[in-house]
Amino acid sequence: MMQTVSEWFFWERLWLPGDLSWSDLEDTEGRIYAKASQLYAALPCALCMLLVRFVFERFLATPLADVWGIRDKIRPTVERNPLLENYFCDQARVPSQADVTALCKKTSWSERRIQAWFRRRRNQERPGLRKRFCEASWRCAFYFFAFVYGVLALYDKPWFYNLKEVWAGFPKQSMLPSQYWYYILEMGFYISLLLSLSFDVKRKDFKEQVIHHTATLTLLSFSWVSNYIRIGTVVMALHDCADILLEGAKVFNYAKWRKTANTMFVVFTVLFVGTRVIIFPLWIIHCTWVYPLERFPPFFGYYFFNVMLVVLQMLHIYWAVLILRMFFKCIFSTLEGDDRSDEDEEDSDSQKERNHKPSHKNGPEARGRATGH
Structure with a gap:
């Protein structure tokens, strides 16, 4: 079977023009x-x-x-919470509003505290x-x-x-x-x-x-x-x-x-x-x-x-x-x-604080692998 697949895959008409065959490309006379x-x-x-x-x-x-x-930028550590950790690893890194509300009831945490925990947890995994x-x-x-x-x-x-x-x-x-x-x-x-x-x-x-x-x-x-x-x-x-x-x-x-x-x-x-x-x-x-x-x-x-x-x-x-x-x-x-x-993500609880934070980047920060390759 493997031989059949190999013969089909290397069929000359797929790879070579005209009437040429692989025998025409065998090493000869120093070529x-x-x-x-x-x-x-x-x-x-x-x-x-x-x-x-x-x-x-x-x-x-x-x-x-x-x-x-x-x-490396010093990142705040997250509080230990097995329930949120399991949700983060098994379900989603960014919880929906409905899931945040449900997590608030299960953990007795405020919505703001839940969102801050997920921001910090996501930041921990960033390089x-x-x-x-x-x-x-x-x-x-x-x-x-x-x-x-x-x-x-x-x-x-x-x-x-x-x-x-x-x-x-x-x-x-x-x-x-x-x-x-x-x-x-x-x-x-x-x-x-x-x-x-x-x-x-x-x-x-x-x-x-x-x-x-x-x-x-x-x-x-x-x-x-x-x-x-x-x-x-x-x-x-x-x-x-x-x-x-x-x-x-x-x-x-x-x-x-x-x-x-x-x-x-x-x-x-x-x-x-x-x-x-x-x-x-x-x-x-x-x-x-x-x-x-x-x-x-x-x-x-x-x-x-x-x-x-x-x-x-x-x-x-x-x-x-x-x-x-x-x-x-x-x-x-x-x-x-x-x-x-x-x-x-900015570890801030208010949009106002984020807007007044001085920018620490100016220039082609990562600009990524724009080619290619």
């Missing part, structure tokens, strides 16, 4: 082609990424947070500032390394300057060692992001992040098997360049370097819109949608790959709206956090 089995290396790479991330955050990011005086700083530092370091590696792997390739060269000789394009390691590192990183979503800082666009990481891994896997490696490496480099500034802006904002963070966020906004809202659809998708038809008839893989790129582009537009909203707040008013972040 090495990409194979699906090579992608298994991404899983141990992801586990290594998690280990490297732990070491990085423990021995580099945490001491840097100490040097910059980054401290602290140091955790956010360490996470942003790790991502910034990885994107910087990945982008530099991508530029070094692409700068002397003709398809980096002329996208029509992406399809020259396709699909009989031999794989380069630099392309192999670029793919494995990027796939390992995104697998590690999926594995760590449960304990990473949770954003309001959690579902969009899962869709983005899954779509990215699907695109990378398909492009590898179908030998879309050239365009795949260009797409990865295009995405990584903006993410460096995004995560860097977070790092400096947590360190209260407001002007530096705001400047980086402004540059990031321009770069994000330029690369993902303009260059990505008008150059990259055009390259994968139009140029292949000049060389071979469309096949299933052609449609599948382009549909996945369109899904990615829709996510780009969604995040671009959020980023531009924060950008205008940063330029014309006071930015009070990230539209995607799950921020602490």
